[in-house]
Amino acid sequence: MMSDNTTWQIESTILGGVQRTAEASQIATVARALEECADGMTSAASGWASASLAMQWHRSGTFMCPTMAGVPYAPGHASFPYRALDESTARTAAQAQELGGKLARMASLLRRAHSIYDDAESSARRSMNESLQMMTGIMPEYAGLGGLTFAFGSFVVGSIREGNINPIHAIDGLSWAHEGLMSGLGMLVGGINPIDGLRRTDEVNVAAGRLATLSAPIKGLVQGDILTVTEVRSNTEVVRASSSVADSLENLRRLGEKRLGKIELNSGLDYATIAIQRYRKEDGSSAWLVTIPGTDGKFDSPFGWAQNIELMSTNPSQRMRADSARMVLEAMEQAGIPSDEPVVLVGHSQGGIVAAAIASDMSNQYDIQHVVTAGSPVANHPIPAKTWVTSIEIEDELVAALDGAPNPTTENWLTIRGKATSIPGTGPTSESSASADGQCMPSGTPSDRSRDFSGAAVRDAPQRKEITHWLKYHQAAYQNATDLGSPAVDTHARHFEEIIDGELEQTRYFQGRMSHLPTSTKATAPAQRHAMRTFGG
Known part of the structure; x- marks a missing residue:
């Protein structure tokens, strides 16, 4: 235990x-x-x-040696x-x-x-994925049974070790197979021949495109397809000035957890809210930072579960028709972001997929220079080479593996993969370690352990294993990667910092709502008309 x-x-x-x-x-x-x-x-x-x-x-074994060893004085005896x-x-x-x-x-x-040796590790991982993919495509029943059996065994063993019944262990015990199984499932749903599947990595995205043709109309009938985007005021400073990736991740966590009700900041902000900041540089030009939290699952939110399917499609039109992408683009236009000023997009989960989709499909409309994703399956999004990407993933979170493929390993695309391990006898327990105003920056190393940089503590973590998709786990992963002194991480960090290097001039918040018919309130009418004109009803 x-x-x-x-x-x-x-x-x-x-x-x-x-x-x-x-x-x-x-x-x-x-x-x-x-x-x-x-x-x-x-x-x-x-x-x-x-x-x-x-x-x-x-x-x-020496004669009389044990006996004579206890004698203070033994004539003629020398003791070794x-x-x-x-x-x-x-x-x-x-x-x-x-x-x-x-x-x-x-x-x-x-x-x-x-x-x-990351090339060797990536090759080994790719070979494992292709083997699982082929098995799933040819023998789906056996692959499914094997996956369920392994997951159940992991659940039992993990629960026994923890001393509590915890279904999360069914997920983390199967983390090595997540991408391979997902790509195999995508191959089946997408109608891809197993042989052809060995030459591509976008099986899940092809399947998502097929599913989106069914899910999007159903979503429209249930939730409505009229998008209303309005600017709202915050009573408190939720998203603060940022000068680094770590700062931006903390702002992303604060805004996202406020939306989900996990922290109370008395801001007055509701769900489906993003933040757009303008930074004034020394030469008088502006740079923009867009903070995009993930799925909130509310009934009339453009950041619902169904929108993820459209965002994962291989079809750019389908991706840009996703309500969450439409909302962010509408907010960017309302904020006045021009086409010739640098933009940074930072997103968690669905927010990261939105960021990757906009960087992929709107590169002619906006100068997207850097994208930061946390826990987002974006490996197959065609982000142009001019855009730098910093992706943070946790091995057993599952969500980041839903793309069925590892991220590209190019100079402009950096991936930080974190692994969660328990540390007995150190650090916080189930009591919250967040400050009164919701600050929850990772501590770098657990408690006062010697700084060998072997790991960074997860702030506000419970004793039992939980879903590692929470942003605090990605914050700790980035902290540890920074502590390691990686030249690749340092280079990406500098690129990010140079873009927004300036004085924060403005932070604006935008909310989105889905409906069947526009409301008649004067405050939202202009945004509704624009949303209907640009994106359709």
């Missing part, structure tokens, strides 16, 4: 981003040397431990200092073991920070 003080940390691995082959080769050589030293220290520790056991055996030597060998063995562990951790940190 887990300790009462168990908390959670995220260990990050960096994939993609700016790579330098010569530097990577040198670092790989250093990492191998460190591992060899670590193996040597481990062997030395085993040798010293064996020496201690050998002396104990020798002492117990077994006890002192035993303590010394045990101490040396422990030191060698500790040093070996430190060297091994250093090698691991070097590999994670500099994306060493």
Whole structure:
């Protein structure tokens, strides 16, 4: 059973981003040397431990030695200092073991920070996905039964270890197969031949396009297809000035959790709200930062569950007809964002898919220079090379794997993959660690542990395992990636910061509503007319 003080940390691995082959080769050589030293220290520790056991055996096997050892004065008897030597060998063995562990951790940190062998890891992951995809396409019944069996076993084992019945373990135990199973399912729904499926990665998106032709009309009948976008005022400063990716992720969390009612900031903002900020640079030009939270699931919200299907389509028209994408574009127009000023889009879950879709399909209308996604399945969105992408994903969150493929590993597309692990005896328990105003920045390392950067603590995490799709887990993943000192992460961070480097001039909030008929209130009529004119009813 887990300790009462168990908390959670995220260990990050960096994939993609700016790579330098010569530097990577040198670092790989250093990492191998460190591992060899670590193996040597481990062997030395085993040798010293064996020496201690050998002396104990020798002492117990020597005639009268155990008896005479307790006699203060025995004429003609010389006693060998077994006890002192035993303590010394045990101490040396422990030191060698500790040093070996430190060297091994250093090698691991070097590999994670500099994306060493990420090509090999990506290839292995792709091969695994293709195998699962092929199995699912050819033998869907067996693949489904195997997945359910493995998930049930993970649920049972995880619940026993935790000491509580927790269905989340059915998801995290199957994390290694999420992408492969999803791509196989997409291949079946999308009508893709298994052989053709080996040459592509967008099976899920093809299937989403097919499903969207059915789900969109049904959604329109139930929810309505008239989009109303209005500017609203906030009573408090929910989205604050940002100067970094970490700041923007915190603002995204505050706005998103306020929408879901997880924190109370007395802002007066309701669900389906995004924020648009304008920054004035030294040369007098402007830069724009758009903050887009994820699905809220409310009945008349443009950020409902059904909109995700349209956003995942391979068809640009279907993507841009999704209500959530329509809302963000309408808000951007109302905010007055011109086509020649730089824009940064930051989104969580569905918000990240919206950001990727706009960057993919509206590159001629807006100068989208950087996109940050957290927990968003965007691997197959055709984001142009001019746009930098920083994606943060957690291995067992499932949502980020719904695209059925790993993200591209290019210089302009960086992926931070985090893994959640428990840490007994450190940090916060189930009590909230957020401040009174809802601030919840990750602490970097759990409690006061030595800063070996092996992981960053998840703030406000419960004792038991929960869904890692909450944004606080992505914040911790980004914190750990930053702590590692990765050149790729640093380069992306600088690019982000240079775009919005300026004084915050304005923060505006926009809400969206879906309906069958426009309301007659004067406050919303202009926005309704524009939404109907631009996007159709």
